Each structure stands twice: as structure tokens, then as C-alpha cells.
Amino acid sequence: MDVLESGMGEVLLQDVDDVREWMRDKKTRALEEKVMDEHEAVRRFLKDGDYISYDLSSMVRGPMSIEREIVRQKKKDLWIAAKFTLLDTTLLVGGGCVSKIDVGFAGLGRPLFEAIENGIVKTIDWSNGTLALRHLAGAMGVPFLPARSLLGTDTFKHSGAKVVEEPFTGKKVALVPAINPDVAIIHVNQCDVYGNSRVYGPSITPLETAAASKNVIISTEEIISTDEIKKDPGKTTIPYYMVNAVVVAPYGAHPGTVPGYYSYDSEHLEEFFAARSLEELAEYIDKYVHSTSGHEDYMEMVGGDARMEELKKAEWIKEGYY
Amino acid sequence: MDVLESGMGEVLLQDVDDVREWMRDKKTRALEEKVMDEHEAVRRFLKDGDYISYDLSSMVRGPMSIEREIVRQKKKDLWIAAKFTLLDTTLLVGGGCVSKIDVGFAGLGRPLFEAIENGIVKTIDWSNGTLALRHLAGAMGVPFLPARSLLGTDTFKHSGAKVVEEPFTGKKVALVPAINPDVAIIHVNQCDVYGNSRVYGPSITPLETAAASKNVIISTEEIISTDEIKKDPGKTTIPYYMVNAVVVAPYGAHPGTVPGYYSYDSEHLEEFFAARSLEELAEYIDKYVHSTSGHEDYMEMVGGDARMEELKKAEWIKEGYY
């Protein structure tokens, strides 16, 4: 099972036993209330230079209020897992927070491409599937997982994967290394004060990301009681002992949607998309992030309760959610 | 990544490309009605010498009516995946259907141990966790998955796993080979006529087993409409295109429980447990399997509707199911 080929991409390798130790010592199994505001959550659990992963995307159930807070606190030198990301990456890069991107899908914004083309941020190309798989490896406590994608491509060459001939049937497979992010930020529909969290609808990797990450910040549309959680355990996506902070953030995915609950804010998204350069994006960020004191203030600026009621009404599909 | 050590256990190795081809050619993506009785399902999709996997166990949401039918049809020389099995293995061995057992948990019956001690059936020892992982590998379409269990034990030596030093951080890990059973038998709470299936409650590997297996027989407490399935897609555990046959089997888990729906039949289980030898077990099997023409007939013999109503009443816990 020799290594036949190695991708040249930089990988954040961690000894799985070190990560286990972190999970033992730094995450608690006690029923401690973890509710705090976004300023505290980001200040306490996210620092310059960290590796960050989020779930789902800026368009859908994204942790946008936390991402704005990261920009607001001017965190630097982050390395981000851009799996199924949309404008998230663009926002964080525009805010000057990012130095490296593991690319699954590199957003959709010209400003982001500008930053890459000018060498302001470094990319390491993977695919959505292999980045998701790396999170699964991290969540399983194994150093790698095998895949039959990436093979034969330049994506492989620029990734940090390896090709081996496996010892059971002699197939060539790609091995992708586990990722254990320093911080996961995940927006959920509901959770209790301890962090037992419910995600409704299809998803990317909410459980894998929470399980793999050393610090987990949950932002939630609402808090429900632990009794309610216990009455329907099949709905719990993430158990409390993976969670470090719970931030109550109604409409926290704005301008994106929380499926079954509220629609996107298309008008606001147009404004975001209108930023065609890093300079124009900086103006957007000044207006909506740096000039607002926090999520509540931001929500007032983008239309407050009246606008949110409209977005709730616009989401006519309810079947299968909640 | 040389192989440092290999378990001596026999493994059913299959080329993953051959299995892919099977999934392409022998399973349909068309919306075809798959409802048939248990005689037909077992006759068409299970043959002597096959590798069989079931989910969950004889005690809980087990596909007991199908297992009885396998015994009734006197299938021979089966190789079974005994992950989290209880009396299932004992029943199939007692019925003379089995020649090899991949042991996660080898049931609880003296008759089974008698068969092993006398060399009537061959065992290959694994663990529940690694057998579940082998099904996950089979469901992922990869030849193996890594684990940090098995290592250092005689369980490893008698399994078909291998130990390698992985190429990212130099850890020793166990690699377990994928298993793609010839037949999966899974009892579910509800499904539609195409096989879109719902399982309520915690579980072993219903999705992994269905995805990995070349033929999938679903037995179900009840059929619901596809419209109902589509109204709540988050409840669907197994999508229709993995399924080959749907057998309607109310109380199909008897004498086991379907959590939230009906309780075990403790009296009947005592009768099963009372069989302390293969000979005594043969009497039980004659009485309840060979002397009954099928599931309906069996249900009459064990008490019919009246008894089933009692078992439904005995299941006082409903929260979180259905």
C-alpha cells in the first residue's frame, strides 16, 4: 500500500490522539448552559490563525450573523473550509479575515476572485465531496478516508490527498486526510441551552462538522426546552457535548433563507452581488457590518420586524420542516 | 503504507466496480411497485450460499417474518453478518441454513454455541463496530475503511482486517474490507410501494445495509402513500432505488418489539429461550416455522389479533416515534 502519488496542497495535519485529548479536556459533558451573545462567542472561541468551517452556506441556513461578527472583530489569517460555500467566503475575504481557502466551491463573487488572482489569499483546491469527506474523517477519529474521486485531475495535484493501491482488491484510491477545524460555526433551527440542536431539511455536514471541530459555535433561530428535545430525540442532529457556545440569532441566516421558515432577501442579495470588486465590497461591509453593533442592530438596518414578516410569508413551503 | 499484519479470517471480497455494475444493472430507478409476499421475495432474491445481512435484531425491529421464511424455504449454506444480532443467528443456524457467521455478537442461545463448538458452523470473529463499518464501506463504494479498534487483539487475528501505518501522520490503523451482502433483510415501520422506507428510533445500520446490498428485501408494518413520503422527506431512511422487494408484514418483528408500536412477547421469547440444544430448537422451529404456511398463519398460532392488541397496549412509550 505504497503512496503512488501525493498532492502538493498544504494540509493542516493533526495527530488524532491530540485531537482526542482536546475533546476530552476542553469540551464538557456536563449540562452547562452555553448561551452567550455573538461578541462573546467569537471572542472566546475563535482566534487569529484558526481553521474555520461552516455549514450550510450564505444562501441557505448559513451562520451569517456569526460570520458578520467575525468580520466585525477583524479576525485575521483564517484558513477556511469552503465546502458548498456561496457568499460566505467572499464576505470573510472581503473583511480581510482570510489567508487560505480549502476550496470546494469558491463562492460566487468577483471580489473573491480578485483576491485570489492577486495572491491576497492562497487557495488549496479540493472538491465539495472530498472536503465533506475530510470532515467525516475528522468526526470519525481516523487520520484519513478513501475516495474514488479526485483521481487523475489537477484538483488532486493541488489538493493534499494521496493515491495508494489498497491492499484488499488492489484498487487505486485517493486518501484524504482528516480535518479537525479549530472552530465550527453552524446555524440551526432550534436547540436547547446546552446545545442539543435540530436541523431541518437536507444538509451538507452539520453533524460531521460539529463532531470534528475543537470549538463549536451554534447560532439558532430559537431556544427550545430540553424536555422538548427529549420528547423527540430523532430530531436532534447534534448532541450537546459537541457544542461550546449557543448564540440566539433569529433571522441569523439573513440575507439567506432558513428553509420552511423564511425566504432569502433577494433585494439585499442584489446589493451584495453588486459589489464587483474588493473595494466595492469594503463599502458593503462598512455599511452592514462595521457600522452595526451586532446582529440585532444589523436586523434593524435591513428592515427589522416588518421585513422579516415579509420574508416569512414569502416562504410558502412548510411541508417537512419543523 | 505497507501491510504490517493481516487477520486470518476469510473475507468475501468483491471488486467494487463489479458491485457498481450490479447496482446499475440489477436495481431499478424506475417507480415500479415492488410489493410481494414473503414466499416470493425470499424465493426471488435469496439463494443458497448467499451472504445475508439483517437489521436490527430479533429483539427489536427485526425482520423475523422473513427470517422464518428463509428457514421455511430451507435455504442452505448462508454466510451471515451477525452484527448486533440476538436470536436471529440462533434461529437461522437452528434451521440448518447457515455455514458461516461473521460474528459481531453471536446471539444468546446455547443451541448456537453448540453448533459452533461442534464445528457445524464456522465463525469469523469481528466486532459489532467493525461489522457496521464494513457495511458503511460497502455503502460508500470504497474497498475498505480505517478503524482504531480491533488492534492488538485475537479478535483482529481471527478477523479479515489488516493493519497498516497510514501515510499522513504515521498512525497504525486497522483497515476493514467493505462488505456488499447478496441480500439485506430490513424490517421498517412504514414504506411506500416502491420501497421508500421509514425507520423510527435509534438504529444499527439500516441505510448502510440497504445501500451496500445487492438485493434488499424490506418488510414493513404498513404501506403508506408516496404522497405521504414526499410530505416529510426528512423521515425517509432508505430511498426506493435501493430496494428490490416490499413485503407487508404487520407484527413482522414478533416475538420482538417495534419500539413505540408494540412490545416484545415475553412469553413467546421464554419458549424460544427454553430451547437449550439444537434438538430442542428443532422442535420449536417445527412448531412455529415449518408447521406454519407463512407469516399470517404464524401470527394466528402465536395468539392472533387479541394477543397483538395486548402487545400494543404494553408499549406505553410513544414519544418520538411516528
Next chain:
Amino acid sequence: MSKTYTDVEQMICLSSRLIEDNRTVFVGYGMPQIAAILAQKLYSPNICQVYEYGAIGPEVATPFKRNMMADARNSYRSYSWMSMNRMMAQAQMGYIDYGFLGAAQIDKYGNINSTIIGKDYEKPKKRFTGSGGGNEVASLCWKTIVLMQHEKRRFLERVDFITSPGYLDGPGARENAGLPRDSGPHRVVSSKALFDFDVKSKVMRLIGLCPGVTKEDVLENMEFEPVVADKLEQLGPPTEDELKILREEIDPDRVVIGRID
């Protein structure tokens, strides 16, 4: 004669006719979504669309919205909602018949580039989104259909960066690399023509022409020379039915299909 439909409409309608009914189709972002919706409404009501974000078999709600992916409309009335690792696993296991992708560039072996233009990876001339789920779709589904604007800069001898695999360097290369047996690019639908791949050489092969397009038109707008089939199919223009559904039901805001200049 001025055109009564856009290039994108042509591509979408053409590709919507290629999807067999009763098959699973892994659908990528953008044009493929619209084409899959059209196919399901008009030609293949029982295709099972699957998406990398976990929706299996949705009846995607219309009208289509800009950037719609993974939201409630895109997931409407699915058979099941799962998650990314499970979807990729199912493709890897051989359950997904068709992959359906858009791309920035393609080459004669059907290799797709959606990452960079230029040879300097650190400072590309132009950066795109990267693979997304495209690498998995092109690697793992049985047959991949690619939608491409027909321009010379997009049909290349060799793409600058192989984001997602076609036949790589030609016959046998996919298998040698370890990719699943018998998988690979199946059709390329451009705004001018339809291609498959030559069985022996694995080079893209012209098999059909869009209305009003000549063979020369097609070849002039490609950097490489494709194999050309003995007989070229004359492809039909978008039908009235197709355009009506596209413009009235699916994309009334013309977000994807565009407007006639």
C-alpha cells in the same frame, strides 16, 4: 431570419431531451437545474433528481430563483433528505445514472475546467469557483452530460486545469487513474452542436447540429478538431411547448435563460 430564442434556451431544451426517464440524475448548479426541471415537466416525469446537498427526487418548485440551491423550492417534495457525504457515497456506489454539469472550459477528452485560466496556480489570470461537487459527479456518476457555451476559448485541445475528469489522456486513462470502470463523459451540449465521444479514441465527436448552424461554424469555434460522425443529426430548435414552460413557469424572470438581444 432573427432568432426567436436564446443560445441558453437552445442548450437547455436540447439537453432536457437527452435525459432518459426512470433514471437518477445528479444535477449541478445553474443551467443543469433548469434543464432537469424542464425534462421532468415535459419528457421524463419519473427521473429522480439528486443534489449534492442531500435532496433525493425533489419536484423542484417553480419559478426558479437566482442562486437557488438547497433551499425549500429546490428540495420540494423529495423522496428523502440526506446530506452530502451520503449523496457522494451513493454516486460512488453506482446508484446515480447521469451527471449533469456546466463548465467554463472543456477539452477534446471531455476534461472540465472550472478552476483557473492561466498556468500559474498561485496567480491565475482568471479564477473560477473550483470543483464544487463537479469532480465527484464527473468521477462517480455513470454518464456525464456537460452543458457549454460554444466558444473557441472554451473548447480546447487541453484545458489549463483539469478540475473534473473526462477521459483524461485518452483510452484507458480513467481506469488507470483508479476512476470507476465504464464511467465518463457521455454527451456535450453546446449552443451550436451536440457531441458524444468516439468509442475508440475517446475524443469528442460531433454528432448533431443546432438549427442554422453549419459544421464549419462548429469547427471554427473549437480549438481542437473533434471526430465528426458520418451522419450529422439535424437538431430541432426549442419547441413552442418547451419555450412556453421555460418562460412562463420555470424562469419568468429570465434569470438563467436570458432574453433575446
Next chain:
Amino acid sequence: MSKTYTDVEQMICLSSRLIEDNRTVFVGYGMPQIAAILAQKLYSPNICQVYEYGAIGPEVATPFKRNMMADARNSYRSYSWMSMNRMMAQAQMGYIDYGFLGAAQIDKYGNINSTIIGKDYEKPKKRFTGSGGGNEVASLCWKTIVLMQHEKRRFLERVDFITSPGYLDGPGARENAGLPRDSGPHRVVSSKALFDFDVKSKVMRLIGLCPGVTKEDVLENMEFEPVVADKLEQLGPPTEDELKILREEIDPDRVVIGRID
């Protein structure tokens, strides 16, 4: 003085006092289930029991039923319901503090046998259930507690078959085999005594005696000689509270705890 409680009651009560509150505990079949329920009712209300079949944090409903595992009672009022691969993954990732197992045999390094007695694997003298989830629990949880009937044929120099790993051949052996760092057997609770493991030699060490049991009683009923702590703790008998809850709430049918002869 005739005993007013059974050996099993003694073991269950003793082990129920060992589980720290606010910890995750991976609970095995049989006695460990009863001990975990008792612990949660009396000493550590906020332990989070986890089970291989996917229940996280149930408040297991009583009374206990014979062969209860994975049913509605065993899963009652959980925080979450998952599945086996996810539970094993969480143990592997370091989320589970304690493992809690029963066994047929144990040896001086805490290796557990629940597979066969005899040296001929093909035709064992006696066959047991095999690992179940035991191999994962003993490999992956941080600290494993093992419950054992105290008999000479069960406390061996070397078990016939290492089903689930203790310290294998002694110091460093777990790490050399690739097992997670700092994991391993933590306590052995027998019907006569309490053991931990000598930090240096990794050999089982006697640290406490059950009421009415002498050190000699303990040692005579073991094939190997354990390390003996300088000071032996005098372990308390089951308390009135413990027995009341055990006999009235948890196991009124005495399925596991048995009856006094």
C-alpha cells in the same frame, strides 16, 4: 451472619458509585445497564449514557426487562437517536469518558475474553457471544470499567482469547498496537473486590475489599497474583437505598440481580 444481598447486587452497587457525574458512559449489555440506571437514579443524575445502538443520554425506563437493549425503554427520553457507526465514531473521536462492560474472563493486564474457552478456535471448548460492541468500548473510550464474577477460572494469567483489549502485554503495548493514547482499563469490580491497574506495570492492582472478604479470599480465587495496594479500602455493602431502588424500581423481577439463596 447470612448475607442480605446477592453478589450481583454487591457488584452493581459498588460500580454504580464509581461513575462520575457529568460524564459520558458507554454502557454494555446486562449488569452494566442496571448499574448505570442505579447510578443515574442515586448518585450521578447527569451522566449521559450512550449505547452502541444509537441512544444518547436516555433516562432508561424501569423496571428493567430481560434482554432489554435498543427498545423503547432503553431509549426513553434520549437527547438524540443515532446509529451504530455514529456512536463508534464518537467514541473513537474521544467524546466518551467511560466504558462499562461485563465479561466472561479477564487477565492480569485487563484483557477481556468473551469469545471462546479453549485453544482451538475452530472447535472451542466453550463458545460465548464474541465482542459485540465490547472491542470498540475497550479500545476507544477513555476509561473502561469491567464487572466480573470473582472466580478463579475468570481471573487468569492470560485469557484464552483477547476479545477486547486491556493493556495487552503490559506497558506501552496499547500505544504500540495503535490504540488511542491514554485509554485502557480503569477499574475492575468483582463480587469480592475492587481493582485498578498499577501505573508502572499495568498489572491489575487490588485496592479494595468487599464486606466480609479477606485479602486471602481474593487472592486464592485468582489465577494470577495482582499487585496489592499498601492500604486496602474497606468497601461498603449495598446501602438500604441502593437495594430498595434496585429491588423495587429497577429489577423487581430479579432478572439480573438474582435472589438470595
